[in-house]
Amino acid sequence: MSRMIRIAVLGSAATVAAGESAFAAGMPQLAFGNPLTLGQLFWGAVIFLVLYLALSRSALPLVGAVLDERRARIDGDLDAAKSARNEADRAIIELRRARRDAAAEAASMVDKVVSEARAQAASRTAEMNARLEADIARAEIAVTEAREAAMGSIRAVAGGTTQLLVARLIGQEADEALVGAKVDAALAARPAA
């Protein structure tokens, strides 16, 4: 597209200019009669050489140094970040392990406390049972004693009462041995309490 425009323009320019002999003078670029034309070559060589020396000796190494510095800095930062991440990973693993250990320790401690409490409760219960059994045994002995005491006095009361009743009924004292025998017989006939 641009090339077509160029060709068209140059073509029309040539036709326009042909009559006016604008090109007849030739291109100034080829005017080697002009000392300035070849002067460009000399000055161009000098300027190019100076530019090349300035660039290769000073300017380009300066840019290169800055770029190397940045690369080194970025690499260093990357390494630091990588090591920091590794450290963090290690810390996390350690933390997890510590937490797991702590959880296990706590569980075992709870187990211990529970079993201790259970054992204590069991021993206390056993102690209480023993005391209660002892109390019951004592109480039974006391009851038995009281009953025996009461049973012993029944005979005397019954004998006294019988003597009294017989004396009121018949007006004379009953034979003590006979009353005793009768009371014993009556007591024996009583159903066991």
Add this chain to the structure above:
Amino acid sequence: MAGGHIDALGQFELHPVLGSLGESLRFSQSTLMMVIAAALILLLLYVGMRPRAIVPGRLQAAAEILYDFIHTMATDQIGPEGRRFFPFVFTLFAFILVGNYIGLVPGSFTFTSHIVVTAGLALLVFVVGLLVALRSQGFGFFAHFMPEGAPVALAPLLVPIEILSYISRPISLSVRLFANMMAGHVMFEMFAAFTIMLGGIHFIGPVLGIAPIAINMALVALELLVGGLQAYVFAILTCIYLREAVAH
């Protein structure tokens, strides 16, 4: 412009600067632009890199991008030995690029539109390539003029063709750059002249004259592309020639 003809080539005429001093030193406005181009390149690098910042600013980023671009090109194209030729390729590229772009400033001069300048640069590349080739390959370099595997009977035909194509490199290198820059500036001149011509046509002229201005504006964009592209082509061809020179 007087008399209605368009002086498209007058813009390429050389004039001495500083009067008689420039005349006796053969110092033209073209040479002055070379000095300015070299100064701009050094200024960009020195001023741009002055902060030496880890996070670059705009100017430093521009200098670094330019450096990296050519450095990558040199090492990719030439190979591990590219580092040695990097300053040379960088100087060529920056000199031509800035020269092309300076020419786009109205009132300035495009030194790359002179065949003498581009031929000088192309010959420099040719000579450097030849010396590097002779130094790294010795006389074995001349074996390249006979393509490998070609029948010996064809040697009388192939060798002259190869030599001719090798010698024509500096010609194509210099003419390509010179012709591109010259054509672009001739077009600028043509369309600018059209504007003046059309502007003279009674009352409708000023309206018609807008069209060539619009085209010229588009041409500036095109020339920005061409200027960068031609500098790139010159630099990458230099790299390719140097790669052939250092290859064993």
